[in-house]
Amino acid sequence: MTTWTHFAVRENSQDLYGFTAKKERDFFELLLTVSGIGPKTAMNILSLVASETLIKAIRDGSTVHLIKVSGMAARPQRR
Numbered sequence: 001m002t003t004w005t006h007f008a009v010r011e012n013s014q015d016l017y018g019f020t021a022k023k024e025r026d027f028f029e030l031l032l033t034v035s036g037i038g039p040k041t042a043m044n045i046l047s048l049v050a051s052e053t054l055i056k057a058i059r060d061g062s063t064v065h066l067i068k069v070s071g072m073a074a075r076p077q078r079r
Contacts, residue, residue, distance in 0.1 A: 008039045015039060027051040 004025035006017045017039060019025040024046065031042040045054065057064065 006039070017043065024051060027055075 001020075004019045004022045006019075006025055006028060008015045008017065017025075017028065019028065028039075028042050028046060031037050031045060032039065037045075049057075
């Protein structure tokens with residue numbers, strides 16, 4: 001079994017995030033490039049919505065899947 005990881009280092013913490021698929025880890029890292037989305041919010045997004053569903057929603061310009069995510073304001077949803 002392979003585990004894909006992302007190691008987040010900040011001034012006051014070091015956090016390790018694990019994923020069962022490289023595609024999930026890559027999408028997590030893509031979410032981190034969006035202003036206003038940190039690791040915890042990205043994990044919340046991925047825990048509520050499958051990455052394929054979210055990709056389709058983004059392509060369609062829909063924010064309906066992000067409305068339920070804790071920590072997501074309206075502006076980052078549109079980004």
